[in-house]
Amino acid sequence: MSGTACACREIKSREIEIDYNLLDKIIRVDYGGNKEAMIMMMQAIQQVYRFLPEAAVQYLSQVIDVPTTKIYEVATFYASFSLEPKGKYILSVCTGTACHLRGSGGMVEHISKRLGITPGKTTSDLKLTLETVNCVGACAVAPVVVIDEKCHPKADISMLNDFIDHLNAE
């Protein structure tokens, strides 16, 4: 894993450096400062930091002239936004119907128990965020687990145990 583009690799605490030039590029250049594109701006910002840092929200609010309350309303309404730093790895269990029928619920329960976190939360060492996703469209190879955007077909508890063991050894 090379630690180049992704800022999350360096996140140690909640205080992170905000690159305002980058924010300007996203808000003003990529989306032309258009309020209607706010959701996509927020997605782009989250892509950089892996969550929405408060300072970035404040800055977005100033530039596009939308109250922060409105931004937080959007951030808390849509499932894909996070206001807390996410972990180095994101482990996402598909809980779509096909995966559910093949036991994905039990996998979520198992990881939750083993790591002591509920879905949507991150381990205290910021190594791993556990998420669930409604359907990734890979029902044929259910149950599916997505680790850092890579799909793992026909996942089971032993495979997840191996992954967590590997993580702990890291």
Place this chain on the structure above:
Amino acid sequence: MTEAIQTAILPSEAAKIMSPEGLALFRQELLSGHDPNAPLVLVCCGTGCRAAGSVAVVDKFRQVLSGTAWNGKVVPMIKHTGCHGLCSRGPLVVIEPGDLFYQRVTVDDVEEIVNKTILNNETIARLQYKPANSKEVISKTSDIPYYAKQTRLVLKNIGKVDPTDIRDSIMRGSYSALAKVLTRMSPQDVINEVADSKLRGRGGAGFPTGLKWESCARQEGTRYVICNADEGDPGAFMDGALLEGDPHSVLEGMAICAYAIGSNRGYMYVRAEYPMAVKTLTIAIPQAEALGLLGENIMGTGFNFKVTISTGAGAFVCGESSALMASLEGKVGRPRPKYIRSVEKGFRDSPSNLNNVETYANIPGIITNGAEWYKSYGTQRSSGTKVFALTGNVNNIGLVEVPMGISLMEIVFGIGGGIPNKRALKGVQTGGPSGGCIPIPHTIPDINVGYGKLAEVGSIMGSGGMIVMDEDTCMVEVARYFVNFLFQESCGQCTPCREGLIRMREILTRITQGQGKEGDIELLEEIGNFTNSFSLCGLGTSAANPVLSTIRYFREEYNAHVRDKKCPAGVCKPLFHYEINPETCTGCGLCKSKCPVKAISGEKKKTHVIDQSLCIKCMECYKGCKFRSVIIK
């Protein structure tokens, strides 16, 4: 899922097409430079095959093909395509000419395929298709029952074209329907043709498409064309696969709609959980613009149509039209009451025509071949075809396109190849979380799939999710699952939906945990009927369907949970335990090796035992046992 894929680059001299005739000439030119008998390798790179490793297979083919001495033979082309459909046997590879079908192809098979099949016309039996209960090999794709029994009108290009190269789509006729409307049809002609075809919205509600276009065209002011690709139903992936495999049919359908209703702005609202679909569109739209098939002055006719991609942020309710439009404006996606319909005041308070991906994808075919041709498929009340995402406990998982009115049993057994692991069919769920469970074959022997028939049995067509459930599925748990999903996705603004779902979830959770009480089932029915009657939007008025339909058809199972505190299907953990049947256990040790918590003990060739205090009921031993010796008690 987001592995890099090499994208085709249009030749820089590709000048804009300046007239509809220019498109026909360009197509001719492409076709004349293309040898239909040249060897071609089509590798499926749909989501299912990708998950199974198809991108690596493409790379390996490229590497082997370039390292092979061809000695004057034509070097085969390699194409990565959208979803071929038979996802459960992926990665799929089709070799032309000859329509040769290979399944479960891995990187290690590639060299052999090139050396034997491509260079020497030898087939490799182990990679060929064999039906579930037969050893007979079927070598051609078109002879495989899964494909032979489908009617692929909307999916006709998927699996054949490279979605990242517009020239491929043009060769197969893309944008010729747009050229036809721009030269030979008035906007009213287009609306009439679509209305005559009796096409109904494929997003779920089945509203007549022609009627919608007609009412939007009648409005004053700026009009918008919106494509709903916020396919949030768990277990449905038709729209994602369409956009990933054949984006130009959808874009062409939107452009035809724009011409018909007098619009020049289009929005494609795609679910962010489909990164591949978003990526394919960000390649397809600029390619179409570069050729003058979208954007300003399309084919030199003066017609403008600009399409913008907007990504959703993970809210199921945004599939509802008014919520989607609010989300497009950068706001939270809460539906509004529809006293004023969105064809009058929708996006930016302007007249907006919203259709689903599959609806738009149907349009080019209707324009090219006419309404009468379209009506020759399907039934009188539901014309044409429907694409379903066939998933769950069925052998052939994937996308299927069938004429409306087809028998559901034919889909499950004829096309789907039946139920795996010798289990029995218990029911089929259609319509996603807002749909219902149809109890075939026991209570209802079979039904013809159409808008009206599905509604009669308490389900809906929905966008096309079709989940097959076998005897190991607990219907109470399924209802709890859908209610829990809707509880999380309800926007919360209207009381019946918000509170109704909270209470139904509470009761169902209690029942599945073995704490059901007398009267719970009746209370669920009462709350469910109330929620469905008085909620604000389509999500709320169908939210109780999964509960009401399972109670209607599987009341016995609810009773078993509430009264006997038993889960007959062996799903609700507090209500059953696993035991090993000493009479059939062969002592093979498979369950012991599968158990993640080491709860199973026993010597080789002797009966194994489960330590109930350690067992976490994860199903691994139950699923794994080849002798069905692990039993539910």
